[in-house]
Amino acid sequence: MKHHIVTLGLAPFLVAQGLYVRQKTPRLPEPAGPRQGKQGTGPALKLLILGDSSAAGVGAPSQQLALSGQLVEILSASYNVSWMLAAKTGYTAKDLIDLLYGMPQSPFDIVIVVVGVNDVIKGTSQTQWQKQLDQLIQLSIEKFGSPRLFFSGLPPMHLFSALPFPLKWYLGKRARYLDDILSKHLYRYTNCQFLPMNMPFEPAYLATDGFHPSPNAYTVWAEALAIEIVKEAL
Structure with missing residues (x-):
């Protein structure tokens, strides 16, 4: 209750800080490079x-150095990987649901889901978050032939570093809240796995905008995902 009272009192200031950060933070593009291949x-x-x-690789200079490129590079040492990237800056869980509705049915063994940061920023509620997670999982099963789903935890x-105090405190609390819900919610599903975002968030692991991962962070992230995917594929 105390947290909600403090947040309510800070609301006008948090909104002003959010607008300021949006104006001053450089907007990095999604890197060029293939989004599917073998x-x-x-x-x-x-x-x-x-x-x-x-997921789209913002913060990396190319898709080769982003999550998709580095993950496929690791997996291709042991597998003939047919891969596809469907990601876009600004996507929330609701946006991913809309995307899935428009995708054709196609079998996949592994589906990696990276979502939540924009839900934090846009104020997705607990009820909405849980409902949308259920929709994402069900749609993935229907569209992709009951794949194994890996949900990356929220950072x-x-x-x-792009966020000033108290905005970083508020968004950090919101991120931990949705992350905790995500990790617990996935226990309901035998085909889902939660992967916490375990990496050192030092300057070398943040992009120049102070918000997105750097290529170093994508390396750690891809390696962690590859370990779990290989375990599942064995």
Whole structure:
């Protein structure tokens, strides 16, 4: 209750800070490069990456150095990977649901979902978040032939250097809240796995905008995902 009272009192200031950050923070583009392809030798592995700007690779100079490129590079050492990236800056869980509705049915073995930061920023409620997670999972099952779904945890937004205090405190609390809901909600599903965002959020792991991952962060993230995907594929 105390947290909600403090937040309510800070609301006008938080809104002003948010507008200021939006104006002053450089808007990095989604990097150029292929968003689908086939790479490697060995057993076939069909991979789909869904999500927001981090899934789209913002903060990296190319898709090769972003999450998709680095993950496919690792997996292709052991698998013949057919992969696809469907991600866009600004996407919320609701946007991903709309995207999935428009996608054709196609089998995938692994689906990686990266979402939540924009839900934090836009104030998605607990009820909305849980309902939309259920929709994302159900649609993925219907569209992609019951794949294994890996949901990346939300990053520690209170460590984003682009955000001033108290905005970083507020968004950090919101991110931890949605992240906790996500990790617990996925226990309901045998085909879903939660991967916490475990990496050092030091300057070298943040892009020049102080908000998105750097290529170093994408490396750590891709390696962690690859370990879990290989475990599942064995």
